[in-house]
Amino acid sequence: MKPGAKILVESLPREGTEIIFGYPGGVVLPIYDELYDSSLRHILVRHEQAAAHAADGYARASGRVGVCLATSGPGACNLVTGIATAYMDSAPIVAITGQVPTNLLGNDAFQESDITGITMPITKHNYLVKSAADISRVVQEAFYIAGTGRKGPVLIDIPKDVSTGLAEDTPLPEKVTLRGYNPTYKGHKRQIDKAVELIVHAERPLIYAGGGVIASNASAELVSLATLVGIPVTTTLMGIGCIPCDHPLNLGMLGMHGTEYANFAVMESDLLIAIGARFDDRVTGKIDTFAPHAKIVHIDIDPAEIGKNKRIDVPIVGDVKAVLQDMLSGLKKNNAYEPWLKKIKHWKQHHPLRVKDDGRLHPQYIVRALSELVKGEAVIVSEVGQNQMWTAQHFCFHHPRTWITSGGLGTMGYGFPAAMGAHFARPDVPVFDIAGDGSIQMNIQEMSTVAANKIPVKVAILNNMYLGMVRQWQELFFDRRYSFTELPPVDFVKIANAYGIDGMRVDSPDDVVPALKASLDCNGPVVMDFRIEREENVFPMVPAGAAINEMIGGHPRS
Amino acid sequence: MKPHTLSVLVENRPGVLSRVTGLFSRRGFNIESLAVGTCEEPGMSRITIVVIGDDAKVEQVMTQLHKLIDVIKVSDLSENERVERELALIKVNAEPGTSRAEILQIASIFRALIVDVGSKSVILEVTGDTEKIDALEKLLRQYGVKELVRTGKIGILRGSKSVPGSK
Ligand SMILES: Cc1cc2nc3c(=O)[nH]c(=O)nc-3n(C[C@H](O)[C@H](O)[C@H](O)COP(=O)(O)OP(=O)(O)OC[C@H]3O[C@@H](n4cnc5c(N)ncnc54)[C@H](O)[C@@H]3O)c2cc1C
Numbered sequence: 001m002k003p004g005a006k007i008l009v010e011s012l013p014r015e016g017t018e019i020i021f022g023y024p025g026g027v028v029l030p031i032y033d034e035l036y037d038s039s040l041r042h043i044l045v046r047h048e049q050a051a052a053h054a055a056d057g058y059a060r061a062s063g064r065v066g067v068c069l070a071t072s073g074p075g076a077c078n079l080v081t082g083i084a085t086a087y088m089d090s091a092p093i094v095a096i097t098g099q100v101p102t103n104l105l106g107n108d109a110f111q112e113s114d115i116t117g118i119t120m121p122i123t124k125h126n127y128l129v130k131s132a133a134d135i136s137r138v139v140q141e142a143f144y145i146a147g148t149g150r151k152g153p154v155l156i157d158i159p160k161d162v163s164t165g166l167a168e169d170t171p172l173p174e175k176v177t178l179r180g181y182n183p184t185y186k187g188h189k190r191q192i193d194k195a196v197e198l199i200v201h202a203e204r205p206l207i208y209a210g211g212g213v214i215a216s217n218a219s220a221e222l223v224s225l226a227t228l229v230g231i232p233v234t235t236t237l238m239g240i241g242c243i244p245c246d247h248p249l250n251l252g253m254l255g256m257h258g259t260e261y262a263n264f265a266v267m268e269s270d271l272l273i274a275i276g277a278r279f280d281d282r283v284t285g286k287i288d289t290f291a292p293h294a295k296i297v298h299i300d301i302d303p304a305e306i307g308k309n310k311r312i313d314v315p316i317v318g319d320v321k322a323v324l325q326d327m328l329s330g331l332k333k334n335n336a337y338e339p340w341l342k343k344i345k346h347w348k349q350h351h352p353l354r355v356k357d358d359g360r361l362h363p364q365y366i367v368r369a370l371s372e373l374v375k376g377e378a379v380i381v382s383e384v385g386q387n388q389m390w391t392a393q394h395f396c397f398h399h400p401r402t403w404i405t406s407g408g409l410g411t412m413g414y415g416f417p418a419a420m421g422a423h424f425a426r427p428d429v430p431v432f433d434i435a436g437d438g439s440i441q442m443n444i445q446e447m448s449t450v451a452a453n454k455i456p457v458k459v460a461i462l463n464n465m466y467l468g469m470v471r472q473w474q475e476l477f478f479d480r481r482y483s484f485t486e487l488p489p490v491d492f493v494k495i496a497n498a499y500g501i502d503g504m505r506v507d508s509p510d511d512v513v514p515a516l517k518a519s520l521d522c523n524g525p526v527v528m529d530f531r532i533e534r535e536e537n538v539f540p541m542v543p544a545g546a547a548i549n550e551m552i553g554g555h556p557r558s
Numbered sequence: 559m560k561p562h563t564l565s566v567l568v569e570n571r572p573g574v575l576s577r578v579t580g581l582f583s584r585r586g587f588n589i590e591s592l593a594v595g596t597c598e599e600p601g602m603s604r605i606t607i608v609v610i611g612d613d614a615k616v617e618q619v620m621t622q623l624h625k626l627i628d629v630i631k632v633s634d635l636s637e638n639e640r641v642e643r644e645l646a647l648i649k650v651n652a653e654p655g656t657s658r659a660e661i662l663q664i665a666s667i668f669r670a671l672i673v674d675v676g677s678k679s680v681i682l683e684v685t686g687d688t689e690k691i692d693a694l695e696k697l698l699r700q701y702g703v704k705e706l707v708r709t710g711k712i713g714i715l716r717g718s719k720s721v722p723g724s725k
C-alpha cells in the first residue's frame with residue numbers, strides 16, 4: 001500500500017513526463033513531499049498562470065503532453081487562463097490541482113473552489129478523483145485524452161485525503177479504452193476519392209493549412225502533396241511553420257493580417273482545401289464573402305468543426321497525416337495550374353510585405369534581422385498584439401513547432417512563460433519571446449524563474465509604450481482617441497538586472513544586429529528593450545466585417 | 559425554429575448532467591424539458607432533452623455533445639416516428655360535493671388516476687404527450703390547481719428500431 005501522492009508522482013514518468021511546472025500550497029503538500037525524492041524535474045514558477053503556459057509551451061514545442069501542478073482555490077483559479085489558452089489552441093496539457101478533503105467538499109472550506117465545475121467548458125475532460133485507488137487509472141486516461149484526437153487540456157483534481165489515502169498499485173491496461181471516446185484517424189475512402197477528383201479538375205486550387213497540420217506532425221506530407229501537384233499553400237497563424245516560409249508555393253498567412261496575395265488567392269480560387277483549420281473569423285472576415293468561387297474540401301479530426309462556419313462540399317473526418325498519405329497515393333504530378341501560379345507570382349511581386357527603411361527603428365526590421373541571424377533554427381514564441389502579427393508576417397519559419405503563439409484566446413502574458421516551457425522541449429536551439437511592453441508585464445515575475453533556473457530565454461520587447469494593437473484600432477476606427485492605451489516608460493533593463501538577468505536597451509537600427517548577436521552569445525536569459533517607432537501599425541489589415549480582399553494599408557491593386 | 563427531442567446516452571457519472579446542459583447554456587439555448595434516468599445498459603443513463611432552435615444550431619450542439627468523453631450516443635428523435643410521454647401529478651381543490659364528482663369524471667376521460675384523496679383536494683396522475691397534459695391542466699384550472707409537477711418528456715422510436723448510435 002502507498003499513498004495517493006506517491007502513486008501520482010510515480011505514474012507521471014510512466015506517461016512520458018520528465019518535467020512539471022508548479023507552485024505549492026496546503027493541500028498539495030503531500031504531493032510536493034513525494035516530488036522531493038522524485039527524479040521528475042519540477043520548475044517552481046512565480047504565478048500559477050505561468051505554470052499552465054509553460055506546460056503548454058513545452059507541449060507545443062515537443063508534441064508531447066505538458067504538465068502543471070497547483071494547489072486548491074487560488075492556485076487552481078490562477079491556472080484557469082492558461083487552461084483556456086491551451087483549450088482554444090488544442091494544446092495537450094494535464095493540469096493537476098489539489099482540492100480540500102472529500103468530507104469538506106461543498107462546504108466553502110478554506111481555499112476551496114469548484115475547479116472541475118469552473119473548468120468544465122475549457123477542458124477536453126476533467127476528473128475529481130475520489131479514491132487513491134483511482135489515481136493511476138485517471139492519470140493514464142488523462143494523458144490519453146489530452147494527447148490523442150483533437151488534443152487539449154485535461155484537469156485532475158485531487159482532494160488532500162485522496163493523496164494521503166493508501167492504495168495498492170493497480171495493474172493498468174496496455175491501451176486505454178473509453179466507450180465514449182474514439183477519434184477517427186483514417187479518412188473515408190470515398191470522400192478522399194472525391195477530393196482527389198476535385199483537385200484533378202480544378203484550375204485554381206489553394207491549400208488553407210492550419211494548426212491541425214502541426215498537431216498531426218504532417219508537415220512533410222503537406223509539402224509533398226503541395227509540391228507534387230503544384231498547389232499553393234496559405235497558412236493560418238497556427239499553421240505557420242508547416243511549410244518553409246521560402247518555399248515557392250508558400251503564400252504566408254491569410255486573414256486579418258495576412259498577406260495580400262494569400263487573401264487574393266482565397267477570393268479567386270475555385271477549390272479551397274482546408275487542412276486542420278477551423279474557419280476562424282480572424283481568417284474568414286465576412287464569412288459569406290469568403291472563397292466565393294471555391295468548392296471546399298475540409299479535412300479535420302473533429303467532426304464538430306466541419307460545416308460549423310462554412311458549408312463544406314467534401315468533408316473528410318480524419319487525422320491530417322493519414323488522410324494526406326491516402327490522398328498522395330491517388331495523385332500524380334501535374335502542371336495544370338500554370339496560369340494560376342503565374343497570377344499568384346505576379347501578386348507576390350507587386351504586393352509584398354513592407355519594411356520602412358528611413359533610419360528609424362521599425363519592429364519589422366528587428367524581426368527580419370533576428371530571422372536572418374537564426375535562419376529558422378530557433379523557437380520563436382510571441383506575446384499578443386502587434387508584436388505577434390509582426391513576427392507572424394516577417395519571421396521566416398523553416399520548421400513546424402518553432403512558432404508558438406496564443407491564437408484562439410489571444411492571451412497577453414502567454415509568451416514569456418511558454419518560452420520557458422519551450423526551452424525544456426528544445427534545449428538545443430535558442431528560444432525567443434517576442435513581446436510588447438504591455439504583454440511582458442503580465443507575467444514579468446517569471447524573470448525570477450528564468451534567473452533562478454538559468455533558463456536561457458531571450459526576451460525581445462518591441463517597446464512602443466502603448467497597448468499597441470488596441471491603439472492601432474483606436475487610431476483607425478475611434479478617431480485617434482487613445483483611451484487608456486498609453487503606457488508609461490519602463491526601464492526594462494533595470495528590472496531585468498534587479499532579477500539578476502542581463503539587459504540591453506536598443507534605440508537605433510544600427511544596434512539591432514549587435515544586440516541580437518550578443519543575446520545569442522549569452523548562455524543565460526537576456527532582456528532586450530527595443531524602443532520602436534511608437535505609432536507603427538500592422539498592415540495590411542482587413543477591417544472588422546469586411547471581405548478579406550478589402551485590405552487597408554496594402555498596395556494599389558495592379 | 560422547431561422543437562427537437564434529443565436522446566443522449568451517457569455514462570452514469572457525477573457531473574455528466576452539468577457537462578451536457580453546459581453545452582446548451584453557453585449557446586443561449588433554453589432547455590424546454592429534461593428527463594434523466596437509468597436505461598437498458600448497466601452503468602449508463604439516458605437523458606432526453608427538448609430544445610427549440612434552428613436545425614443548424616441544434617446539429618452543432620449534437621456534434622459537440624458527441625465530443626464529451628462521458629457521452630456514448632446522441633440522436634435527434636424528432637426526425638423519426640416515435641412515442642413521447644410525460645407524466646404529471648396534479649393536486650386540485652376538490653371539496654366533497656359537485657366539484658369532486660366533476661373532477662373524477664374528467665380524470666376518467668383523460669385516463670388519469672386518482673392517487674390521493676384528501677378532505678379538500680385530490681391528486682391526479684396523468685401520462686401522455688404534452689398536449690394531453692396541457693389540456694387536462696386547462697380543464698382543472700377552474701377548480702383551483704394547488705400544485706402541478708411534470709416530468710420532462712421521454713421518447714422512444716416506434717417499431718423495432720432503437721435509438722441510432724452515431725459514435
Ligand atoms: C491579435 C490576433 C490577430 C490574429 N490575426 C490572425 C490572422 O490574421 N490570420 C490568422 O490566420 N489567424 C489570426 N489570429 C489567430 C486566430 O484567432 C485563430 O487562432 C487561428 O486563425 C486559428 O487557426 P486554425 O484555423 O489553424 O485553427 P487551430 O486553432 O490551430 O485548430 C486546429 C484545427 O485543426 C483540427 N485538428 C487538430 N488536430 C488535428 C489532426 N491531427 N488532424 C486533423 N485535424 C486536426 C482541429 O480540430 C481544429 O479544427 C489572430 C489572433 C490574434 C490574437
Ligand SMILES: Cc1ncc(C[n+]2csc(CCOP(=O)(O)OP(=O)(O)O)c2C)c(N)n1
Binds near residue numbers: 413438
Ligand atoms: C489578457 C489580455 N487582456 C487584454 C487583451 C486585449 N489586447 C489585445 S492586444 C493588446 C495590446 C497589447 O499590447 P502590447 O503587449 O504592448 O503589444 P503591442 O500590441 O504593442 O505589440 C490588448 C490589450 C488581451 N489580448 N489579453
